[in-house]
Amino acid sequence: MKALAPFAAALCLAALPLVLPQYWLTLMNFTGLAAIVVLGLVLLTGVGGMTSFGQAAFVGISAYTTAWFTTQAGLSPWLTLPLSLAVTASAALLIGLLTLGLRGHYLPLSTLAWSMALFYLVGNLPQLGSHDGIGNLPPLSIAGHVLGGRAFTWLTWGAVGLAFLSARNLLDSRTGRALRALRGGRIMLQAFGADIRRLKLLVFVHAAVLAALSGWLYAHMMRFVSPTPFGISAGIDYLFMAVIGGAASLWGAIIGSGAVVVARDLLQDIVPGLTGATGATELLVFGLVVVLVLQRAPGGITGRFAPPPRLPRAALSHDATPLPPRPAMTAEPLLAAQGLTRRFGGLTAANDISLSVEKGRILGLIGPNGAGKSTVFDLLTGVTVPDAGRVLLAGQDITDSKQTAIARAGLARTFQHTRLRGDMTLLENVAIGAHARGGCGALASIFRRDRAEEARIFATARAQLQRLGLEARAEVLAGQLSQGERRTAEIARALASDPTVLLLDEPAAGLRHAEKQHLASLLHQLRAEGLAILIIEHDMRFLLDLVDRVVVLNFGQQIAEGTPDEVRANPAVQSAYLGEGEA
Numbered sequence: 001m002k003a004l005a006p007f008a009a010a011l012c013l014a015a016l017p018l019v020l021p022q023y024w025l026t027l028m029n030f031t032g033l034a035a036i037v038v039l040g041l042v043l044l045t046g047v048g049g050m051t052s053f054g055q056a057a058f059v060g061i062s063a064y065t066t067a068w069f070t071t072q073a074g075l076s077p078w079l080t081l082p083l084s085l086a087v088t089a090s091a092a093l094l095i096g097l098l099t100l101g102l103r104g105h106y107l108p109l110s111t112l113a114w115s116m117a118l119f120y121l122v123g124n125l126p127q128l129g130s131h132d133g134i135g136n137l138p139p140l141s142i143a144g145h146v147l148g149g150r151a152f153t154w155l156t157w158g159a160v161g162l163a164f165l166s167a168r169n170l171l172d173s174r175t176g177r178a179l180r181a182l183r184g185g186r187i188m189l190q191a192f193g194a195d196i197r198r199l200k201l202l203v204f205v206h207a208a209v210l211a212a213l214s215g216w217l218y219a220h221m222m223r224f225v226s227p228t229p230f231g232i233s234a235g236i237d238y239l240f241m242a243v244i245g246g247a248a249s250l251w252g253a254i255i256g257s258g259a260v261v262v263a264r265d266l267l268q269d270i271v272p273g274l275t276g277a278t279g280a281t282e283l284l285v286f287g288l289v290v291v292l293v294l295q296r297a298p299g300g301i302t303g304r305f306a307p308p309p310r311l312p313r314a315a316l317s318h319d320a321t322p323l324p325p326r327p328a329m330t331a332e333p334l335l336a337a338q339g340l341t342r343r344f345g346g347l348t349a350a351n352d353i354s355l356s357v358e359k360g361r362i363l364g365l366i367g368p369n370g371a372g373k374s375t376v377f378d379l380l381t382g383v384t385v386p387d388a389g390r391v392l393l394a395g396q397d398i399t400d401s402k403q404t405a406i407a408r409a410g411l412a413r414t415f416q417h418t419r420l421r422g423d424m425t426l427l428e429n430v431a432i433g434a435h436a437r438g439g440c441g442a443l444a445s446i447f448r449r450d451r452a453e454e455a456r457i458f459a460t461a462r463a464q465l466q467r468l469g470l471e472a473r474a475e476v477l478a479g480q481l482s483q484g485e486r487r488t489a490e491i492a493r494a495l496a497s498d499p500t501v502l503l504l505d506e507p508a509a510g511l512r513h514a515e516k517q518h519l520a521s522l523l524h525q526l527r528a529e530g531l532a533i534l535i536i537e538h539d540m541r542f543l544l545d546l547v548d549r550v551v552v553l554n555f556g557q558q559i560a561e562g563t564p565d566e567v568r569a570n571p572a573v574q575s576a577y578l579g580e581g582e583a
């Protein structure tokens with residue numbers, strides 16, 4: 001019954017144009033055209049965290065492309081559709097390459113800048129009709145029948161349906177998981193081999209292509225284009241619609257567009273009649289309504305009714321087999337650091353550090369607070385580059401490799417402060433660990449050609465949860481897990497990448513005694529399976545009982561290396577860190 005609901009809704013929507021008068025058909029058209037743009041904005045801003053005021057400019061690029069080619073070159077609008085999409089996508093690619101590296105407020109500001117630049121450029125180009133625009137565009141027609149009235153509404157809403165499906169399918173995929181984790185999760189994603197730059201560019205272009213689809217429809221609905229509807233205020237309107245609907249919700253894109261289009265039109269009629277004032281009083285009232293909605297429902301209209309997140313269908317299949325393991329690495333030691341040095345200004349956080357970990361061995365890295373342990377981890381995983389020294393992974397020099405490449409080569413890590421996505425289920429969090437093991441791209445996801453791989457990724461994640469005794473919690477949101485479960489989940493996510501070398505940053509912090517014992521037996525098991533493990537841990541008793549060898553740091557210097565017994569007996573270590581009693 002529940003599965004039939006979307007079909008029933010689609011059928012009702014399809015029947016609406018049969019009964020609605022022309023006035024409402026026009027509002028429906030404008031809602032549909034806006035919704036297509038806002039769906040892209042939900043992906044880009046609501047989910048991906050990249051605020052853009054520039055979507056209207058992409059609508060404009062597409063509208064102008066089809067206007068010019070249909071009126072000046074005499075092409076059919078059906079031919080200019082792919083052309084408009086391609087021109088807009090290319091423009092987005094270029095703009096994205098230039099601006100997506102910007103951080104913080106600079107990115108939204110850059111969207112203001114380039115969309116204004118385009119606005120003035122088009123307004124001053126006589127070839128594009130300057131501020132007067134281009135008129136007499138041909139209407140859309142099939143076999144001589146013009147698609148006007150209801151037919152155009154159906155076409156527009158068919159496009160909304162396609163845009164919705166493309167966005168939904170993208171979100172429900174390997175790429176979509178990374179996108180959902182992008183906000184504040186850059187370092188974690190890179191640690192599992194996700195290419196952030198590519199991901200951002202992909203969403204930016206996807207949102208621009210949706211805007212282009214809307215622009216093409218708009219141009220042939222109005223049969224006239226001029227710069228005004230594609231300016232900054234339209235860009236801000238689209239953002240309003242997304243926020244009012246619920247910025248991270250696809251349904252919110254449609255509802256928010258409808259709410260804004262209809263409210264604005266009604267207020268335009270009602271407010272001047274009530275107040276007797278001329279001028280843009282309705283804009284003032286509209287602004288107040290927006291503020292009120294956002295105050296009452298900060299998550300937008302849909303935020304109040306959002307169902308709890310649930311697992312995608314691919315995650316429910318219990319038949320799929322986990323992904324194949326990577327070929328075993330044989331070169332020993334599996335991980336080696338030689339003379340690693342890293343300075344921050346006048347401070348040498350790590351000075352000439354050398355260590356190595358072999359297959360089936362656990363190496364401990366200890367030292368008081370600020371000794372340089374995390375710095376060494378960052379150097380090994382490519383988060384920072386050393387000022388001197390080398391890092392070798394199974395004999396391969398990875399010193400200057402990017403974090404993504406190092407992760408793909410087989411080195412996985414956990415974080416001192418757990419980096420799970422609280423709003424995603426535990427299983428999806430762990431599936432992010434297997435990101436680099438999947439090969440399906442965004443297009444395959446949009447066309448649902450990734451289902452078999454997705455099922456295998458989830459089977460891989462589930463197998464790791466099973467191994468760590470967390471399978472029963474697979475569907476729980478990570479934000480609801482206990483500290484112990486979160487630590488274990490971090491390890492499960494790292495194991496989902498099928499690593500050769502595992503780096504654990506304080507995995508026992510915050511664990512109770514029984515949980516620590518469970519962790520110790522798990523790490524023994526991983527060692528027996530041949531993993532090379534490097535572990536930072538403040539709990540000395542736990543660490544020294546666990547590891548084969550220990551490296552001790554103090555003020556960035558390597559002051560000792562040896563077996564736990566040798567380190568316990570080392571006077572320099574005792575005075576620097578352990579204290580007589582504990583040693």
Ligand SMILES: Nc1ncnc2c1ncn2[C@@H]1O[C@H](COP(=O)(O)OP(=O)(O)OP(=O)(O)O)[C@@H](O)[C@H]1O
Binds near residue numbers: 375
């Ligand atoms: N990005 C940075 N910029 C400047 N100084 C830094 C940076 N990262 C680390 N440091 C400094 O380097 C030193 C070593 O820090 P690091 O975090 O590696 O120590 P740690 O042994 O991991 O400490 P803890 O056990 O508290 O996590 C500290 O003095 C720290 O303040």
